[in-house]
Amino acid sequence: MSDYSPQTIEKKWQQRWTERRAFEVVEDPSKPKFYCLVMFAYPSGHAHVGHVRNYMIGDVVARMKRMLGYQVIHPFGWDAFGLPAENAAIQNEVHPKAWTLDNIAHMKGQLQRLGISYAWEREITTCLPEYYRWNQWIFLKMFERDLAYRRRSSVNWCLSCQTVLANEQVVDGRCWRCSSEVDLRALEQWFLRITSYADQLLDGIDRLTEWPDKVLTMQRNWIGRSEGARVTFSLTGEPALPIEVFTTRLDTIYGGTFVLLAPEHALVDKIAASMNESEAFRKRVRRFRAQDRTARLTGEIEKEGFDTGRRATNPFTGEDVQVWVANFVLGEYGTGAVMGVPAHDQRDFEFAKKYDLPIRIVIQPDDGSAPLAADTLQEAYVGSGRLVASGEFSGLPCADARTVMTQAAAERKIGESTVQYRLKDWGISRQRYWGTPIPIVHCETCGLVPVPYEELPVELPDVTTFSGRGDSPLAQIPEFVNTMCPTCGAAARRETDTMDTFVDSSWYYYRYCDPRNDALPFDPAAARYWAPVDFYSGGVEHAILHLIYSRFFCKVLRDLGLVEHDEPFTRLLTQGMVLKDGAVMSKSKGNVVDPDDMVATYGADTLRLYEMFVAPPEKEIEWTDSGLEGSFRFLNRVWRLVEPLAARVRGAGPPVDDLDDVDRAMRRKTHETIQRVSSDLDPRVHLNTAVSALMELVNDLYVFCDKAGCGPRTWQAETVEIRPETAAVLNEAIEALVLLLSPFTPHLAEELWERLGHHDGVEAADWPTFDPAIAKADTLVVPVQVNGKVRARLTVDAGRSDAALEADALADPQVHPFITGKTVAKVIVARGRLVNIVVK
RNA sequence: GCGAAAGUGGCGGAACUGGCAGACGCGCCGGAUUUAGGAUCCGGUGGCCGCAAGGCUGUGGGGGUUCAAAUCCCCCCUUUCGCACCA
Numbered sequence: 043m044s045d046y047s048p049q050t051i052e053k054k055w056q057q058r059w060t061e062r063r064a065f066e067v068v069e070d071p072s073k074p075k076f077y078c079l080v081m082f083a084y085p086s087g088h089a090h091v092g093h094v095r096n097y098m099i100g101d102v103v104a105r106m107k108r109m110l111g112y113q114v115i116h117p118f119g120w121d122a123f124g125l126p127a128e129n130a131a132i133q134n135e136v137h138p139k140a141w142t143l144d145n146i147a148h149m150k151g152q153l154q155r156l157g158i159s160y161a162w163e164r165e166i167t168t169c170l171p172e173y174y175r176w177n178q179w180i181f182l183k184m185f186e187r188d189l190a191y192r193r194r195s196s197v198n199w200c201l202s203c204q205t206v207l208a209n210e211q212v213v214d215g216r217c218w219r220c221s222s223e224v225d226l227r228a229l230e231q232w233f234l235r236i237t238s239y240a241d242q243l244l245d246g247i248d249r250l251t252e253w254p255d256k257v258l259t260m261q262r263n264w265i266g267r268s269e270g271a272r273v274t275f276s277l278t279g280e281p282a283l284p285i286e287v288f289t290t291r292l293d294t295i296y297g298g299t300f301v302l303l304a305p306e307h308a309l310v311d312k313i314a315a316s317m318n319e320s321e322a323f324r325k326r327v328r329r330f331r332a333q334d335r336t337a338r339l340t341g342e343i344e345k346e347g348f349d350t351g352r353r354a355t356n357p358f359t360g361e362d363v364q365v366w367v368a369n370f371v372l373g374e375y376g377t378g379a380v381m382g383v384p385a386h387d388q389r390d391f392e393f394a395k396k397y398d399l400p401i402r403i404v405i406q407p408d409d410g411s412a413p414l415a416a417d418t419l420q421e422a423y424v425g426s427g428r429l430v431a432s433g434e435f436s437g438l439p440c441a442d443a444r445t446v447m448t449q450a451a452a453e454r455k456i457g458e459s460t461v462q463y464r465l466k467d468w469g470i471s472r473q474r475y476w477g478t479p480i481p482i483v484h485c486e487t488c489g490l491v492p493v494p495y496e497e498l499p500v501e502l503p504d505v506t507t508f509s510g511r512g513d514s515p516l517a518q519i520p521e522f523v524n525t526m527c528p529t530c531g532a533a534a535r536r537e538t539d540t541m542d543t544f545v546d547s548s549w550y551y552y553r554y555c556d557p558r559n560d561a562l563p564f565d566p567a568a569a570r571y572w573a574p575v576d577f578y579s580g581g582v583e584h585a586i587l588h589l590i591y592s593r594f595f596c597k598v599l600r601d602l603g604l605v606e607h608d609e610p611f612t613r614l615l616t617q618g619m620v621l622k623d624g625a626v627m628s629k630s631k632g633n634v635v636d637p638d639d640m641v642a643t644y645g646a647d648t649l650r651l652y653e654m655f656v657a658p659p660e661k662e663i664e665w666t667d668s669g670l671e672g673s674f675r676f677l678n679r680v681w682r683l684v685e686p687l688a689a690r691v692r693g694a695g696p697p698v699d700d701l702d703d704v705d706r707a708m709r710r711k712t713h714e715t716i717q718r719v720s721s722d723l724d725p726r727v728h729l730n731t732a733v734s735a736l737m738e739l740v741n742d743l744y745v746f747c748d749k750a751g752c753g754p755r756t757w758q759a760e761t762v763e764i765r766p767e768t769a770a771v772l773n774e775a776i777e778a779l780v781l782l783l784s785p786f787t788p789h790l791a792e793e794l795w796e797r798l799g800h801h802d803g804v805e806a807a808d809w810p811t812f813d814p815a816i817a818k819a820d821t822l823v824v825p826v827q828v829n830g831k832v833r834a835r836l837t838v839d840a841g842r843s844d845a846a847l848e849a850d851a852l853a854d855p856q857v858h859p860f861i862t863g864k865t866v867a868k869v870i871v872a873r874g875r876l877v878n879i880v881v882k
Numbered sequence: 883g884c885g886a887a888a889g890u891g892g893c894g895g896a897a898c899u900g901g902c903a904g905a906c907g908c909g910c911c912g913g914a915u916u917u918a919g920g921a922u923c924c925g926g927u928g929g930c931c932g933c934a935a936g937g938c939u940g941u942g943g944g945g946g947u948u949c950a951a952a953u954c955c956c957c958c959c960u961u962u963c964g965c966a967c968c969a
Contacts, residue, residue, distance in 0.1 A: 256886070256887075256963075256964075259885080259886070259965090260963095260964060260965085263885095263964075263965055263966095264965095266968065268968075268969085287969085288968095288969070290968095290969065291969080302969090342967095343967095345967075370967050370969095371967085371969080372967080372968065372969090374968095375968045375969080376968070376969070379969095380969045381969080382969095383969090387969065389967055389969075390969085462968080462969090582963090585964090655894095655895095655906085655907070656894060656907080656908095657894065657895065658895085661895090663894080664893095664894075666893085666894075666908075668893095668907095668908055668909075669893095669894070669907075669908060671908085672907055672908055673907085675907095678921095678922095679922095682922085721898095730894095730895070730906085730907095731895095731896065731897095731906080733906080733907090734896075734905065734906035734907075735905090735906085736906095737905095737907075738905075738906070744923085748923095748924095753923095754922085754923080823902085824902090825902045827901090827902085827949085827950075829949080829950090830949070830950050832902055835902080867949085868949060869949090870901090870949050870950075872901050872949095872950085875901060875902090876901045876902070876950085878901080878949055878950060879949090880949045880950095
């Protein structure tokens with residue numbers, strides 16, 4: 043008997059898989075397809091055991107689906123543009139491209155040593171012109187449809203990364219990648235009009251039934267749709283300008299006793315300009331504008347305001363109300379101005395109390411509670427009821443009033459119904475080098491001119507020195523910047539910003555379907571076969587970054603006629619992180635575990651099994667060396683059992699029907715295990731319980747072999763003769779074990795499968811099937827309870843009737859003391875599983 | 883503050899539509915084998931009482947529904963995550 047030597051067999055099978063092109067696939071309309079995808083990797087240098095957990099989860103799913111007869115596409119690639127490469131270039135004087143490609147080579151080796159079954163021939167790398175060319179192509183299509191546009195606006199600026207960030211990339215006022223502070227800057231920038239898909243993105247959420255609720259909630263919150271109305275107040279005096287406000291409570295407008303402007307509101311400057319002595323006023327405005335942005339956004343600052351001295355007419359009451367500037371009104375939401383209804387909005391109530399502004403009740407609750415009075419009001423009444431003191435609308439219920447009053451506003455041309463979103467257009471300009479050049483030329487006469495499609499890609503020039511500071515590095519390269527206008531031929535300048543790398547990742551899963559296409563991003567026919575992605579696994583940190591951008595791109599590509607579905611990812615699994623010493627693994631914390639070290643010591647199969655077994659995939663896991671050793675022990679146990687037996691039982695043929703009790707019990711366990719593992723893996727992905735079922739099977743096989751005299755613990759087991767009936771049972775059990783184990787530990791499974799006499803590769807084998815009749819136990823142990831407490835156990839035939847069970851239970855000697863002298867009130871027999879005797 | 887998820891042995895975790903709580907693994911204890919250690923194999927392992935048979939108790943805390951609750955309902959505590967002046 044040989045020892046289990048993962049180093050030898052893993053190398054052997056990885057080589058065979060490559061030679062056989064075992065995981066490469068083409069479209070095959072005769073078979074059902076399955077698209078299994080894991081989020082592609084940023085090539086940071088080294089993958090750690092936390093990163094690869096996700097790849098191993100995907101691999102279990104892909105390998106199982108393959109064995110179930112699906113045409114499985116399971117690709118991998120590299121999210122290869124981005125700042126770390128550029129920062130590394132600045133620090134180490136390596137070119138970002140060299141740095142990135144070296145990292146990719148290293149990490150690819152790491153993944154290959156883990157035996158992940160990727161279709162490597164479909165590998166994509168986003169920093170290569172053959173990929174980012176299609177970013178440019180899609181961008182131009184969007185530009186044509188006015189989905190990509192340029193505008194000057196206030197944008198998030200990361201002080202450390204020295205570039206603009208999209209709203210989604212700012213977390214609690216800080217940069218999502220480097221956690222440094224983010225400022226607001228007014229810059230001219232490129233945006234993608236994701237807001238024109240806001241409703242589709244929101245409505246689509248209801249159809250994403252196989253996504254975690256948590257992610258859907260986050261997306262709903264992020265889109266932040268609210269229905270309401272815009273109404274126009276008008277400033278009295280000179281200049282007589284309109285003030286548009288957005289409200290979701292038009293029904294309360296008769297209680298609108300003041301108007302609040304955000305410090306950033308354009309009117310604030312105009313009012314200042316119309317003043318004689320404006321300096322004190324401007325100073326107060328500047329103070330508000332300078333207040334910490336995060337604190338303003340999160341409401342952590344004190345609500346303050348000041349009177350502009352101007353008045354505006356409430357279009358419904360005709361009354362003139364005060365106009366104030368308030369620091370809690372957000373310039374970037376709605377119209378940047380709100381009506382103050384202190385009786386029915388808590389913020390306005392506090393503001394009115396502080397500055398002694400009038401409070402007028404216009405809604406009275408209709409739930410029978412006491413009527414509200416302005417002078418005794420302790421807090422705003424935000425509930426529903428009926429309108430009072432609201433002119434012709436008095437008496438209407440709130441909800442009806444909103445409809446009627448919106449109509450009235452529209453007729454009188456003082457307002458209209460609108461839907462407001464929290465979602466903003468996606469700012470994609472980045473003032474950095476290592477990204478996709480935006481394919482636009484600035485011409486003095488023609489304006490913004492798209493680079494013609496036939497001139498794509500606009501390649502990144504080869505920059506050799508990186509300062510890392512200042513404006514876009516591309517702007518420093520005259521050969522790149524200076525060009526001719528494609529329309530008029532005059533001298534013109536190229537756009538020097540590059541695209542956000544989230545553009546690259548918004549559609550890469552389609553490129554895998556047809557990765558070498560040089561006429562289109564991908565052939566629509568290929569996408570029709572493979573897409574949408576059936577199973578997508580990755581970190582929850584992308585809940586409202588990559589996952590919302592991708593949904594947006596999917597809809598755009600659908601409208602461009604490239605795909606036919608509405609949602610890109612049918613099922614989403616958000617995998618838990620791997621912690622060490624209670625913290626997420628990271629280079630800076632110095633707590634990373636390198637998979638290569640684990641592979642060298644225990645083998646890839648042990649690492650894979652451990653990470654799949656220790657917790658459900660969605661949960662985070664705490665790395666423990668002893669747990670890893672447990673998995674190694676189990677695989678050795680499998681080896682010691684199967685390896686010496688393989689040659690002796692192979693080809694034994696199917697077990698006969700007429701088995702003795704011991705053989706039949708073993709066979710039952712085999713079929714039950716197939717059933718359990720199959721249902722644990724699909725559709726649920728309960729990988730940990732699937733593994734535990736396999737451990738039970740192995741435990742039972744040890745006992746079984748011991749009885750048969752051929753087990754690992756038997757002295758001179760090799761010379762003991764195995765009965766043919768038993769050999770057949772063993773062969774069936776061992777083959778099932780190897781097949782069921784193969785998605786988890788493919789190398790070990792391949793080796794044993796070969797030793798069992800199969801030469802086509804375990805990945806090409808059929809997933810084992812079970813016979814429910816065999817899997818079913820023929821005797822059951824039925825607990826008997828008296829008043830809910832277990833007092834005895836009955837061993838009975840599986841088919842025993844409920845009536846017979848009741849009689850057995852009442853006659854049982856162990857039950858007897860608990861029922862004698864008492865009245866049996868009721869006996870419940872729960873579907874042959876349990877008997878409960880109720881006594882008084 | 884609002885919302886969601888979770889809370890089960892020393893630890894990671896099982897338990898399908900309410901029906902034997904603690905599968906499986908780690909750790910620990912005991913035994914076999916061994917010169918010894920390691921490895922391996924076998925057995926035990928929620929707590930309390932008991933030599934034992936057995937009994938009592940037990941899924942964050944408290945109440946409730948039910949013949950029966952880790953599971954359903956109400957209140958509270960803790961943790962994690964998300965949202966957070968969005969008018």
